[in-house]
Structure formats: structure tokens, C-alpha cells
Amino acid sequence: MRLSLLVLSSLLVGTALAGEPYPADLLTVGPLRFSRIQFPMPYGGSRTACGDVAVFTTAINPPNTTLATFVFAEYDANGVEVLPLRPVDEGYPDSYERTCVCADGFRWFVWTDDFGSVIRARVFAPGGQPMGPSFVVKDETDGLGDTFSVSTGNGRVIIAFDRTSSLPIAPPTDVVMRVFTSSGELLSSLLPIASWQSPQWHELGEARVQPDGSVLHLYTRNPGSHPSVSSTSMDFSQFSEWPLGSPGLYASRFLSSPTVGVRVLLQDPEVDDYFLLPVDASGQPSGSLQPFPYAVNSIAEQANGAFIVTHRNFNHPIASWFDSTGQLLAANVPYTRPEALPRRVGTRLTVSENGVVWAGWTDTSAIGEPGQRYMTILRPIVPGDMTGDGRLDNFDIDPFVLALVDRDAYAALYPQFAGIIDALGDMDGDGVLTNFDIDPFVDALVNGP
Secondary structure: OHHHHHHHHHOOOOOOOOOOOOOEEEEEEOOEEEEEEEEEEOOOOEEEEEOOEEEEEEEEOOOOOOOEEEEEEEEEOOOOEEEEEEEOOOOOOEEEEEEEEEEOOEEEEEEEEOOOOOEEEEEEOOOOOEOOOOEEEEOHHHOEOOOEEEEEEOOEEEEEEEOEOOOOOOOOOOEEEEEEEOOOOEOOOOEEOOOOOOOOEEEEEEEEEOOOOOEEEEEEEEOOOEEEEEEEOOOOOOEEEEEOOOOOOEEEEEEEEOOOEEEEEEEEOOOOEEEEEEEOOOOOEOOOOEEEOOOOOEEEEOOOOOEEEEEOOOOOOEEEEEOOOOOEEEEEEEOOOOOOOOOEEEEEEEEOOOOOEEEEEEEOOOOOOOOOEEEEEEEEOOOOOOOOOOOOOHHHHHHHHHHHHOHHHHHHHOHHHHHHHHHHHOOOOOOOOOHHHHHHHHHHHHHOO
16 A cells, blocks of 8 residues: 555646535435535526536516516536526517527527517527527417427427417418527428317427437327327428327326337326336337336436436425436435425426536525525536546545545645545545555556546
8 A cells, every 4th residue: 555655646746726616515326426515596597407517597587577588607517607697688688488408519598589479599609609699480470379399319409389370371280390400500491290170289298309310209189188299200301190108198208218218208197197108219109108106397317318307395305316227226315405494495407418417496494485596516426536526537646645644634625525525535435535545546547447
């Protein structure tokens, strides 16, 4: 071990100071360990994972008006605001329905004009620079209606919307979509999602872009709640559709896994039950309907097929983690700190490709008060990452040695990690940072984890 420490010291390249402003604690989720950061937020809103950051979106209401300005900011995995709050579009500041998605690093903001039928979008590059002015996705000539959904995949962005009109419209359906490249180029004309004839109507679900560029889209046909899927060929010249599951269910979203393939999440709204149905590449059912015994508030999915489900729970937000096969890793995990705030309401969370989770929630302990809003960030712990930048490299050598020989000095330099020193420095799996961690630290540094 003494030789290993000498080798370690010979590799010293200087200490990288951490920029994390809030203290972290340790959250263990099944086989996973997270550095948990929690801090207050000035506004309530939603988060969208985009690369190494989360895009935070919200609406600000000017005094004495019902109009809402669509704004956004960006936060990194340390909770640092890397892009301050700013309007999505100064020219069209008033919005009603709003959403944000990430497509190949591009930030897509989609919204409707103040309770109107016009849907607009604006695309931003990484770093917050707009790719151009906002543009109209739908106007009154496409029919009335302000409900829409946005899906991404394989370099494409699908914006679907509903419409009603007393005039003849083409294509003759009440749910349609337009397809764009991730950078904002229009790829298609107005495309049908579902065939229609009175008195039918449809409710939008999620789209999935296949590897060849063809599009599958979920929807629910009413009356009777018939879950269905439609398929558009890669050049959009062909359109077909068929039912899924049983009447009385709603088509919610796709779950995609390289391990088990594509599944559709279906919901029975009468009793709040959920089911998973395997489908093939064309969207046709390829297996039997399987119960999914978890109440779903939202799902955050990674590209490898692993996913997190948040549950409806008023007093403390909870979530369950699943691997890429759908196997439960940990159930009903409270991802906030409950000891000081007994009543909490959670919102949807988002997860990045490397497993960083951003979640928003509100303290509702004061009855009748709007409540303090918070953000919780769960960052996967990389053993040996003593600077907290999410990776093990030469910049971790100095702080590793410092934590090993003088914990108080390390805690003074990295106060945000004072409570999780053992979790960060433990390399041999015994849960404690000791001299026995030196050899595996050097090995991981030289040969990779």
C-alpha cells in the first residue's frame, strides 16, 4: 500500500475546485447510489434533460393579468444555474399550453398563443442560442383546437395536434402531425394520425420514430376508449392503423428497450390500473397484455431502456427504479428529504443518459399558502470522484489523498461533500474510505473503472 501511495502521489496534477453550491447527502436506490442535492427554486415548472443539463421551463404571470410569459433556464448536474431565466420568444410572450423537448441537443419549445388555436415553436442550440425566430406549427387554417403533443427520436421531431372545423379539411381527421428535423427543418406536409368520421373523436398519445424514420403514433378512439396505433412509412406516403389491447383502456406511451423491445403502456382510467403490451416494429401487438402493478404519475426513460416511475402520493413524492428488462430495482423511494418538510407534492422528474435525475416539488406544510418550491438532483456516484464532476480522472488524486489523510481539510475544501466522503472514496466496496482503497483507486485511474 505504501508503494501505491507513492505512485499515487507521483501522479498529482493539482486540485480542481468544485462549484456545487448546496450540500449533498447519500441516497441508496437498490444497487444504485446517488449524491442527492436539494435547494429552493423561485418558480414552479418542469424540467427536460438535454445532455449534461436540465432545461427548466415555467410561466410568469404579469400582475393583474391572466397572460403567461413562457420562460426557461438551464441547470447542470451540480445544481448550478448555467443559463439564467429568459423568455422563449419576446415577440410572442403570451402562452397557454407549453412544453419543451430535447432532440439531439437542440431545445424545442412549443406553445399555444393565449388560449388560441395557433401553435408556435422555437428551436435553440446547445448553449442557449436560438436557431432562428419562432415559427407557426399550426394556425386557424388547420382547424381550431389547442391540444398538442411533441415526441422526438432518430433525428426527428413529431408535433401532433387535434383540430375541429366546420369547413372541409384535409386530411379528413381530427388528429394530425407535422414532422421536422431536430434542427427545425420541415420534413412533411400535414399527416393523418387516425381516420375519422362523425361522431368519433380521438385523444393524442405519444409518437415513436423508428430507426428507418417511419412513425408510430398512439391514440385513443372514442366513444368507447379504443386504444390504437397508427403507422406512417418512412417517406410518409403510406398510412395504416389498428387497435391495441381492449376497449376501455387508454393508450399512454411507448417504452423502448434494446433488451426486450418496444412496449405500450395502457391505462384503465376507471380503476387507475396499468398494463404493458409488447408490439413489433410496425406497432402490431406481439404478446399478451401484462399488468403493471404501479400507479403511474410520470415515466422518465433512458436510451438503454432503464426507466423511473413517479407515483401519485400527496405527502411525500416517491419513485420506483427499473432496469432495461423492466425488472424492479427499488420501489417507492422517497427522493426528497422528509425530515424537515412533512408535507410535499412532487412533479414530474427527468433523467439524463448518464442517470442524473432532476425533480421538482413543493412544500405544502403551510395550509393555504402557495408553498416553497424546491429542486432535487440525484447524481450517480462514481467511486473515486472526489471533485464531484461525475468522472474519475487525475483531478481527483489530490482530493482523494487529502480525504484519506485529513478528512477535516477535505470537508473544508469541499463542504458540499462533507457528509458523503466515504461514499465518494470507497473503492473496495466496504463502505468506508481507508488505505485499502488506494490500490483499487490507482487501478481505476490507470486502467479505467
